[in-house]
Amino acid sequence: MYKACIFDLDGTLLNTLDTIAYYSNKALEHFGFQKLPQEKYQVLCRLSYKEYYETLLRFGGCPEGKIDELRDIIGAYDQKVYMEDYLYLTRPFDGISAVLKELKEKGITLAVLTNKPDHIAKNIIASLFPDMFHLCIGHIAGNPSKPDPHSLLALIQQLSLSKEECLYAGDTDIDILTAKRAEVFSIATAWGYQTIEMLQSQNPDVIIHRPEEILYYFR
Template sequence: MKYENYIFDFDGTLGDSKECSIVATQQAFKTFGLNIPTEQDITYYMGIPIEVSFLKMSQRTLSEQEVEQLLTLFRQKYKVYETDYLKPFEYISEVIRLLSEANKKLFVVSSKKTEVLIRNLESIGLYQYITEAIGSDKVKAYKPNPDGILSILNKYNLRPDKAVYIGDAIFDIQMAKAARIDSIAVTWGSHSKEALSNEQPNYVIEEPIELTRI
């Protein structure tokens, strides 16, 4: 394995949260009296924080107070549904265990709040393998800004050429490029292989086990 440090996205990469996010988002928008976003739009924006994506999906401008109310409503509904809907992608748990046993350092940089990210990692049995999980509340600027990756590189004194970011969205590839580290695009998440390939990641993979062969 070429890399020593693997930095993962969560939604659409480690955890299959698509159905949970769709249901919680649509119910939050409906309850709030807004247009109900399509599954396609929700899936596309899953790579960036809801603080950004919800503004893009709303048909009207929201005040700061309305945004906070909508976000709170979404988080309440997400927490209700995550028990039933959230699960690791097939073979991800086995691959993460193999990487850990090979003494690779594993990190997660996500658009979720850190508290929720850790809770989700614990619920799918992966948190024990993660050196650190960084959510949107721990960075100054959201994806595709590289703050999350750079903070890990600096804190753990990691060589950029020995680190790689793995994600399912074009925003993930853009973030890795901004941080000047390699990227691996995975095709089992939110964005198509074609869209991901257009961002020119270092690798595009279709099965989790391929992570152990790079």
């Protein structure tokens, strides 16, 4: 019997694509690079912190030889402006809030594992889902990011549960790969930023199309 449901954040719980594009484009413009169309952010959102800002700079026209130098600088600026209004254009996907409430009422432990910077993720979760999640872990410098399985296994250890008692729901190939490497049941959420073909290619344990389908695993 599953005792915990662990969620990805961007593209799974929340539609943040417009928010991410808005602030990262501000950062690109600030450093003299080209703004990106939203479809580029669908590619970027699945990446780790390091890969995100390296690819952001590359897409924005940064010379290859300057990417290492600017990666953490543009990352810090992006996070700074993001925190000025971290809920701007952000909203839960339809049905998510009701599903979380029902899971909570069933006594299921809820947690978030995301590659979004930890302080931003914690603020968003506290604002939009107060007292709903037992734990929220985002990217912290020096810690492994998804798809490294240690990020998920460390979270499960903090919950004092076994991996057999947990499932992980996310909208990208990276989420599925993280769960598979950790030997945790993987749920691919088809309402997110990635195509159904990408999800199918990673062979998740299940693909769901509506948030309420998660409840099936906690009957």
